[in-house]
Amino acid sequence: xxxxxxxxxxxxxxxxxxxxxxxxxxxxxxxxxxxxxxxxxxxxxxxxxxxxxxxxxxxxxxxxxxxxxxxxxxxxxxxxxxxxxxxxxxxxxxxxxxxxxxxxxxxxxxxxxxxxxxxxxxxxxxxxxxxxxxxxxxxxxxxxxxxxxxxxxxxxxxxxxxxxxxxxxxxxxxxxxxxxxxxxxxxxxxxxxxxxxxxxxxxxxxxxxxxxxxxxxxxxxxxxxxxxxxxxxxxxxxxxxxxxxxxxxxxxx
Amino acid sequence: xxxxxxxxxxxxxxxxxxxxxxxxxxxxxxxxxxxxxxxxxxxxxxxxxxxxxxxxxxxxxxxxxxxxxxxxxxxxxxxxxxxxxxxxxxxxxxxxxxxxxxxxxxxxxxxxxxxxxxxxxxxxxxxxxxxxxxxxxxxxxxxxxxxxxxxxxxxxxxxxxxxxxxxxxxxxxxxxxxxxxxxxxxxxxxxxxxxxxxxxxxxxxxxxxxxxxxxxxxxxxxxxxxxxxxxxxxxxxxxxxxxxxxxxxxxxx
Numbered sequence: 001x002x003x004x005x006x007x008x009x010x011x012x013x014x015x016x017x018x019x020x021x022x023x024x025x026x027x028x029x030x031x032x033x034x035x036x037x038x039x040x041x042x043x044x045x046x047x048x049x050x051x052x053x054x055x056x057x058x059x060x061x062x063x064x065x066x067x068x069x070x071x072x073x074x075x076x077x078x079x080x081x082x083x084x085x086x087x088x089x090x091x092x093x094x095x096x097x098x099x100x101x102x103x104x105x106x107x108x109x110x111x112x113x114x115x116x117x118x119x120x121x122x123x124x125x126x127x128x129x130x131x132x133x134x135x136x137x138x139x140x141x142x143x144x145x146x147x148x149x150x151x152x153x154x155x156x157x158x159x160x161x162x163x164x165x166x167x168x169x170x171x172x173x174x175x176x177x178x179x180x181x182x183x184x185x186x187x188x189x190x191x192x193x194x195x196x197x198x199x200x201x202x203x204x205x206x207x208x209x210x211x212x213x214x215x216x217x218x219x220x221x222x223x224x225x226x227x228x229x230x231x232x233x234x235x236x237x238x239x240x241x242x243x244x245x246x247x248x249x250x251x252x253x
Numbered sequence: 254x255x256x257x258x259x260x261x262x263x264x265x266x267x268x269x270x271x272x273x274x275x276x277x278x279x280x281x282x283x284x285x286x287x288x289x290x291x292x293x294x295x296x297x298x299x300x301x302x303x304x305x306x307x308x309x310x311x312x313x314x315x316x317x318x319x320x321x322x323x324x325x326x327x328x329x330x331x332x333x334x335x336x337x338x339x340x341x342x343x344x345x346x347x348x349x350x351x352x353x354x355x356x357x358x359x360x361x362x363x364x365x366x367x368x369x370x371x372x373x374x375x376x377x378x379x380x381x382x383x384x385x386x387x388x389x390x391x392x393x394x395x396x397x398x399x400x401x402x403x404x405x406x407x408x409x410x411x412x413x414x415x416x417x418x419x420x421x422x423x424x425x426x427x428x429x430x431x432x433x434x435x436x437x438x439x440x441x442x443x444x445x446x447x448x449x450x451x452x453x454x455x456x457x458x459x460x461x462x463x464x465x466x467x468x469x470x471x472x473x474x475x476x477x478x479x480x481x482x483x484x485x486x487x488x489x490x491x492x493x494x495x496x497x498x499x500x501x502x503x504x505x506x
Contacts, residue, residue: 003350003432007488011272014274015273016272016273016274016277017270017272017273017274017365018270018272018273019264019270019271019272019367020269020270020271020273021269021270021302023266024269051426058499082371082375083375084371084374084375084379084380084381084382085381085382086382086499087382089374089375089378089379089382089496090379090382090383090496090497090498091439091499092379092501093378093379093382093487093494093496093498095496096487096489096494097485097487099386104487104488104489104490105489105490106490107490107491108377108489108491108494110374110376110378110379112270112367112371112372112374112375113274113371114365114366114367115369115371118335118337118365118368119365121337121342121363121365122335122336122337122342122364122365123363123365125335125342125363126342126343126345126363127336127337128337128338128387129337129339129340129342129343129346130339130343130389130395131386131387131388131389131403132386132387133384133385133386133387133407133410133412134381134384134385134386134387135384136383136384138482141500141501142383142500142501142502143503144501145503146411146501146502149297149409149410149411149503150384150410150411150412152407152410153398153407153409153410153412154386154410156402156406156409157386157402157405157406157407157410158399158402158403159386159402159403161408174446195381217452232350234346234350234357235317235357236349236357236358236361237357237358237360237484238360238361240264241346241361243342243343243346243347244343245343245346245347246311246339246343246344246347246394247394247395248394248399249395249396249399250396250398250399250402253484
């Protein structure tokens with residue numbers, strides 16, 4: 001009997017930001033597959049097998065999960081945030097397209113999750129309150145020229161810009177290049193948000209003007225958001241709020 | 254005593270896609286404020302007051318909610334999807350910035366929700382698996398020229414494009430213009446997703462090639478997603494899957 005594969009978005013980390021649909025899918029799975037950090041977020045259950053893999057092997061992990069499902073397992077692949085945004089869902093469909101014909105018979109379900117950008121935005125105000133772009137700064141799977149082209153387009157369109165995967169040990173210079181590029185189009189006072197480990201105990205969120213954003217320590221767990229020409233800061237009793245109003249005008253860029 | 258204001262994302266509609274954090278905020282509120290359709294999604298609770306307002310009066314609704322909170326109420330404003338994406342969070346901060354100084358003392362919390370784009374993407378595969386733009390097609394609060402500028406930029410950057418508020422009775426022609434504009438940059442076979450009322454009983458999702466997408470019936474409850482040059486369809490036992498691979502190349506545009 002063919003099993004099933006559910007690609008589960010765990011949300012940003014706090015249990016209260018994981019949907020009941022995700023909890024239910026995790027409870028029903030015979031096998032959990034995922035990167036160690038994410039599998040460890042799921043409470044252990046008797047009889048449920050855990051298959052831990054390295055973070056960089058997404059396609060291998062997808063294939064392993066499909067093979068398990070093919071033999072009858074109810075497999076849940078766990079993903080941080082939303083599995084459809086720079087995460088496991090696309091990897092699973094890539095594996096299916098290039099894989100065994102039988103894999104197209106497996107019932108696949110994607111359970112959406114609170115993505116890092118939505119969680120980070122909620123913590124600082126409403127920076128994504130108007131038109132925005134979402135770009136992965138990783139050039140592991142695309143040429144850096146395409147990243148530059150998209151940053152240029154996002155700047156030309158005066159979009160708020162959310163940057164996933166801004167930096168890692170192997171990619172130390174990309175964020176500085178991106179901020180330099182955006183600085184040619186936007187004022188130095190434009191708010192930039194660095195949101196690390198949102199909703200987890202080690203959460204750290206900083207808001208800096210674009211002209212001072214260079215050199216701020218950033219890693220793979222950080223989401224960076226750069227304001228549009230309309231994005232504003234507001235001081236309240238809770239500190240600095242960042243938001244982008246619903247109304248907008250044509251700005252030079 | 255000053256009260257509090259929580260801006261709650263209800264998610265796309267299905268109860269299992271609303272986070273426990275949202276449920277808890279709704280349970281603790283003395284007053285619910287929101288558009289009728291969204292307030293009606295929340296089960297009635299003894300002693301909890303419901304303040305229903307028209308959908309177009311976002312700023313008025315935000316002010317009413319802040320006034321209630323100022324007098325000591327624990328107010329929850331309800332929003333469909335995520336309150337930070339073309340929804341109530343930005344309206345609340347606009348109201349605070351232009352409103353009573355005392356409103357800056359009110360404790361404001363934003364509870365993120367599964368936005369329509371994440372819910373819709375999960376139902377068809379992984380169309381947002383790579384870089385994407387999110388644009389509201391409404392020109393109620395911005396000039397149409399800015400929408401055109403952003404569509405051109407999104408096309409030039411070869412982004413997947415998610416379109417919120419694609420059409421309404423008062424705005425019947427904008428989506429056709431947007432699709433015409435994108436058609437000048439992308440092949441006629443590019444997949445376009447029309448996702449209506451995702452996760453609700455009346456859910457309807459259609460995938461059409463860009464060249465046949467004109468004239469498809471669309472309303473305010475519809476989210477439209479247009480693929481990039483890399484977005485693919487895949488036939489499985491579950492029907493047509495749409496996904497954007499994690500790897501990408503520079504394409505002409």
